[in-house]
Amino acid sequence: MRIRNAAQSEETSGLQMTSMIDVVFLLLVFFLLTFKIVAPEGDFNVKMPAQAAARGTPDPSAIPPIKVRITATPTGRIASIRFADVSVPNLADLRKRIRGVVGDAPGPGTLESTEVEFDCDYNLRYEYVIQAITAVSGYIEGGRVIKLVEKIKFTPPRKPD
Amino acid sequence: MRWAKTSTKIQEADMTPMIDMVFQLIAFFMVVINFSEADQNQRVHLPSSELAKPPDAPAESPITINVISEEVAIIGAQEVPIAGLTRLLTLEHQVLVRKGEGKAREATIIIRADGSTEHGVVQQVIQICQQVGFEKFALRAKQQELVTTRLTDT
Structure with missing residues (x-):
């Protein structure tokens, strides 16, 4: 009788951890199962009101957009790039020309007002379009992002022949 | 008598470091979890x-x-x-x-x-x-x- 009493008092003296550890392990398992490494995603912003609205309010002071025409091979790769009626060999060169137009001078200037309009073939693969947008929207130099053109728009889709 | 003694010793195993670690892990996964997925x-x-x-x-x-x-x-x-x-x-x-x-x-x-x-x-x-x-x-x-x-x- 005396022995049982002694054992009981010892049991109650310690903090009951079992239930807490149960819950904590459940939480751990939940987080472990939902854990997934995903590459971070970013956006290119495109502001494009409908064509009709744009036509209704013509702004004479607005600089017309620089037209970039990209044609595609039948497999959807880049066949040719034209930058305002000048043929450009590749996207790196397109970036050079954009840099020439925008200028790298800091401060407000042509950066905000320059707009690039992409006119791409219907079957051009989307990844090349993103590459072209990357080429005109900026570059990385010494770990710093230098922005070139922020306004980007597209022409209406060309129907496949 | 002897049996009762040994059982209480096992119950008293030190859980503190393990719980510390488990809480660290939970905190890590909570911070890293991305609900926008x-x-x-x-x-x-x-x-x-x-x-x-x-x-x-x-x-x-x-x-x-x-x-x-x-x-x-x-x-x-x-x-x-x-x-x-x-x-x-x-x-x-x-x-x-x-x-x-x-x-x-x-x-x-x-x-x-x-x-x-x-x-x-x-x-x-x-x-x-x-x-x-x-x-x-x-x-x-x-x-x-x-x-x-x-x-x-x-």
């Missing part, structure tokens, strides 16, 4: 770009359209043909208009298109959104350093 459809293989930095602030009333192939897009969990987007987006637009003035114009359409889809399909989706009344678009891309080298090499 709900919008990220795994069937879409985004094109990559070194300039695609995650936005500083979340877009205003975003609507995510996953363009999976030439015919199919996914809004929310709903799989719809590209041609059927108009009806869904019109509904979304009406809801936003009812919410308040300017809400619909400020809404951002996030386009997550597969890198291998034709650009014309993305343009079609944009055109449909424009006809419904949306103006702001965000073309989503995976953040990667790879493109720099590819651009300069070619």
Whole structure:
């Protein structure tokens, strides 16, 4: 009788951890199962009101957009790039020309007002379009992002022949 | 008597370091977990770009359209043909208009298109959104350093 009493008092003296550890392990398992490494995603912003609205309010002071025409091979790769009626060999060169137009001078200037309009073939693969947008929207130099053109728009889709 | 003694010794095993570790692990996973994945459809293989930095602030009333192939897009969990987007987006637009003035114009359409889809399909989706009344678009891309080298090499 005396022995049982002694054992009981010892049991109650310690903090009951079992239930807490149960819950904590459940939480751990939940987080472990939902854990997934995903590459971070970013956006290119495109502001494009409908064509009709744009036509209704013509702004004479607005600089017309620089037209970039990209044609595609039948497999959807880049066949040719034209930058305002000048043929450009590749996207790196397109970036050079954009840099020439925008200028790298800091401060407000042509950066905000320059707009690039992409006119791409219907079957051009989307990844090349993103590459072209990357080429005109900026570059990385010494770990710093230098922005070139922020306004980007597209022409209406060309129907496949 | 002896049996009772040994059992109490086992019960008193020191749990503190283990619980510390487990709490550390939970804290780590809680910080790392990303609930915005709900919008990220795994069937879409985004094109990559070194300039695609995650936005500083979340877009205003975003609507995510996953363009999976030439015919199919996914809004929310709903799989719809590209041609059927108009009806869904019109509904979304009406809801936003009812919410308040300017809400619909400020809404951002996030386009997550597969890198291998034709650009014309993305343009079609944009055109449909424009006809419904949306103006702001965000073309989503995976953040990667790879493109720099590819651009300069070619």
